Amino acid sequence: MISDDVAVPLRHHVVVLSLPGVLPLELGIAAQVFSMDPNYELTVATYEQVVPVARSGFSVTGAAGLDALDKADTVIVPGYDDVDADVPGAALTALRTAHGRGARIVSICSGAFALAAAGLLDGRPATTHWQVSDQLQRRYPGIEVQPNRMFVDDGDILTSAGVTAGIDLCLHLIRIDHGAAASNSRARFLVAPPQRPGGQAQYIDQLRSRPSSQELATVRDWMLENMAATITVDDLAARAHMARRTLVRRFRNETGTSPMAWLTDARIDRARELLEATTEPIERIGRLTGLGNPASVRAAFHRRVGTSPQEYRALFRQEARADVTSPRRPPVLSNLTGTA
Structure with a gap:
């Protein structure tokens, strides 16, 4: 029994905002990293009671609605499938309000488009998946888009590149909150490197820009x-x-x-x-x-590219060999607190 005069440390409250067409891996990354960490309390919030997951044949039922953002210490917006779709106005208002009262705002992959639509990235550096970084820059010219970065930490607003770069950013958040030892411990649990060398450019299929016409x-x-x-x-x-x-x-x-x-x-x-x-x-x-x-x-x-030729070869030659020699195994699914 805990004595009444012993203060119980409050856990950092992370709210993952699942928008329509949410990308399942990015939602899972945020939930997996923080739902099983004793330093954090996780809530999955949805704009609607049931949110379809992008091209997957299943949906997500959130444990809470947009009002969960009112008490969040950190709000994470995973990527969603259709970056041309309008983000619900109520969700944008909830993001702006959360940021205005001091919550840390984070996006994974195309979730940066929601932050941009809310006006939270104006005049700031940010990144997103390399496939849509040009689109983000064209649509929101006031953003300093940095397409080669794995993630961008701009203090109270952080953005990551696509998919597994969300793991890099989530581990970075733990490093900020609780130090390198806590981040390294979480990385070992996830079987992920605590920090990856290089930037997003090493994953872009073609660095040279594609021409808009064929005159030359x-x-x-x-x-x-x-x-x-x-x-x-x-x-x-x-x-x-x-x-x-x-x-x-x-x-x-x-x-x-x-x-x-x-x-x-x-x-x-x-x-x-x-x-x-x-x-x-x-x-x-x-x-x-x-x-x-x-x-x-x-x-x-x-x-x-943000890395050395030797590091690049070690990464991609190793991945190529693994693709050829490693047997395919079915994915291991984990129960995610706050999702269904």
């Missing part, structure tokens, strides 16, 4: 076929039969970047393919792609 398609094709050679803007202008300034302007209009920046991304894309599929040494990969000597390859990877 033959020039770009030639760049891809000859990337091992030394290529200058003057070379490209001559092939396009344009003045240098005209070529640069039209190239930027089509791709959103300069010719040499696009070529560097294309070279890194090719280097990533070689790192994943071959055992070629870094020195030879640098020659094959035109990235140069090993030091130049490492510098380009750190600057654009």
Whole structure:
């Protein structure tokens, strides 16, 4: 029995707001991380009594409604399927109110679109899944979208990239609240790394931007076929039969970047393919792609991918081998407090 004069420490109250079309893994990540941690109290809240889960054939019944946000210390918005869908006005109001009274607001993946719709990301840095980061930036130009980040911690508002980056962010929250030892312990329970090296860029399938038109398609094709050679803007202008300034302007209009920046991304894309599929040494990969000597390859990877070529190869070659050699096992489902 606990004496009346002994204070019982209050647990940090986390409310996971499940919006229509919620992505099941992202909802599960937030619930799994915090529902079984004794330092936290978890509530799953829904806008409606029953919320459909994206393309899954089942629904989620929340333990509470939007009023749960009134007492939340942290509100987490997992990603949802249709980022073009209007977020219910009552949900946006509840997010703004929670933030206004001092709650920490967190999004996983496309949940950033709900935070943006509520006006909470205006003038702030944020990230989301790399597939929709450009869309977030176009729709909300006041946000400083950082598509290469696993997560962005802007104090009272935090956003993560897609899917498993939500684990990285949730562990980061525990690290903030209770220190590295607590975060590491939770990571071991989840069988996840406490912190992953590099950024989201290492998971993007193609770094080079996709063109909006094909006027300079033959020039770009030639760049891809000859990337091992030394290529200058003057070379490209001559092939396009344009003045240098005209070529640069039209190239930027089509791709959103300069010719040499696009070529560097294309070279890194090719280097990533070689790192994943071959055992070629870094020195030879640098020659094959035109990235140069090993030091130049490492510098380009750190600057654009956020990790080293060796770390990238270790991650993706290992995953490739696991895909081939590991038997498929059925998923293990856990009971999640506050969900049904």
